[in-house]
Amino acid sequence: MKKFGKGIASFLGPKIFRSVHDLLHDMADYILPRHCLICGRRLSSAEEFVCSVCFLYKPFNPLFHDNRDNYLSKLFYGAIPIEKAQAIMRFRPNTDMANIIYSLKYNNNPDVGVFLGRVAAKILSDSNFFDGIDYIVPMPLTKKRRSWRGYNQCERIANGVSEVTGIPINTHCVSRMSFHCSQTHLDYIQRQDNVQNNFKASNTSALEGKHILIIDDIVTTGATVKSCGREIARVVPNIRISVLAMGFASAL
Ligand SMILES: [Zn+2]
Numbered sequence: 001m002k003k004f005g006k007g008i009a010s011f012l013g014p015k016i017f018r019s020v021h022d023l024l025h026d027m028a029d030y031i032l033p034r035h036c037l038i039c040g041r042r043l044s045s046a047e048e049f050v051c052s053v054c055f056l057y058k059p060f061n062p063l064f065h066d067n068r069d070n071y072l073s074k075l076f077y078g079a080i081p082i083e084k085a086q087a088i089m090r091f092r093p094n095t096d097m098a099n100i101i102y103s104l105k106y107n108n109n110p111d112v113g114v115f116l117g118r119v120a121a122k123i124l125s126d127s128n129f130f131d132g133i134d135y136i137v138p139m140p141l142t143k144k145r146r147s148w149r150g151y152n153q154c155e156r157i158a159n160g161v162s163e164v165t166g167i168p169i170n171t172h173c174v175s176r177m178s179f180h181c182s183q184t185h186l187d188y189i190q191r192q193d194n195v196q197n198n199f200k201a202s203n204t205s206a207l208e209g210k211h212i213l214i215i216d217d218i219v220t221t222g223a224t225v226k227s228c229g230r231e232i233a234r235v236v237p238n239i240r241i242s243v244l245a246m247g248f249a250s251a252l
Contacts, residue, residue, distance in 0.1 A: 037100045037112065049100075049115045059097060060119050063087040063248055067129050072248055075222035076241075080229035083211060084242040086129055088120045091218050091247030101217055101247060110151045116246050117160020117215075124244075125165065133242060134210040136162055136169045139217075139228060140176040140199070157246060158215050167213070172203045174232055199231040207232070211240040219245040 034043045036051035038059060043051055050059065064070035064086060073085035089097055104112040124130065138154035146152055158169045177198050212232070216225050229241045 037103050038096045049112055060088045060116075060123060062124055062127060062129075063090060067127060071250060072219065072222070072243065072245065075219070076226055076229065076243065079226045080233055080241050081239060082229075082243065083240045084129060085244075086124060087219065087245040087248035088116075088123060089247050091249040093249075097247075104153050104156070104217065105149070108150065110153065110156045113151075113153045113156025113217075114160040114163070117157040117162075118164050119160075120157070120244065120246065121161045121164035129242075129244075130161075130165045130167060130213070132211050133165075133167055133213045135173075135207065135212045136167050136215060137173060137212045137232075138169065138171060138215045139225065140171070140174055142176050142178045144178055153217055154215050157217065161213075161215065161244070170206065170212070173207055174199055174201045174228060176200075176228075199228045201232045201235040204232065204236050207236045207239055209238045210236075211242065213242045213244055216243070216245045218247045218249055219243070220249040 029043075029045050034047075034049075035041065036043055036047070036054055037049050038054040039051060041051050041053065043049075064072065067073075067084040067086055070085060072087060073082055076082040076085065091098060091101065100112060100116070103109045104116070121130070136158045138152060138158040141149070141152045141154075155169070155171060161167070162169050177200060214225055214229060219225060225243055225245075229243075233239050233241065
């Protein structure tokens with residue numbers, strides 16, 4: 001009898017739990033409706049961040065056919081030991097697609113990062129983009145910026161990528177210092193130098209001879225990723241580096 005009761009409980013338990021979970025989820029959607037980050041349409045309870053109609057148009061795709069030789073990877077030639085580089089959307093300010101990144105960076109919506117990371121990992125896995133990569137290194141934020149935002153959006157993207165690929169995340173090997181002075185009155189070269197001296201590699205013993213994937217949200221000129229990668233490569237000369245951006249903002 002006891003065994004029978006236990007059997008019923010194990011049979012009904014997950015179902016009951018799922019029903020209650022679904023009911024709460026539907027109630028939350030009714031009270032606080034969620035909307036598609038691309039088109040603004042109200043989401044159904046089964047949809048997450050982007051509606052199924054927008055997904056039909058495949059808004060996220062590998063931006064380049066070749067993971068190694070492309071406009072993004074070329075930004076890093078001769079500056080860091082670059083292996084592969086990819087992005088999953090072309091970023092243009094004030095577009096529907098840009099809303100996704102704005103939501104992640106400025107609307108206190110860290111789960112969007114995890115969502116984007118999962119999407120990127122799924123669509124790039126087919127091209128073997130993640131093969132041979134030992135660690136994911138999200139671009140660090142300064143303490144001040146992290147405190148202001150409440151989270152590092154690149155870490156959230158890394159969480160999603162790691163969840164799908166199983167590649168571990170290393171957030172301890174490089175940190176980012178605050179600027180000692182405002183950049184406003186500096187010329188282009190001075191700004192580059194200011195950015196370049198802004199990263200500090202440490203606790204890098206685990207990275208010796210490894211292949212890391214630096215993750216950033218948007219890459220424009222590549223100067224920040226280059227500075228970060230250069231600092232890591234300065235301390236770990238035999239490192240190999242790949243780069244994954246959610247958006248590439250170059251006009252090319
Ligand atoms: Zn939509």
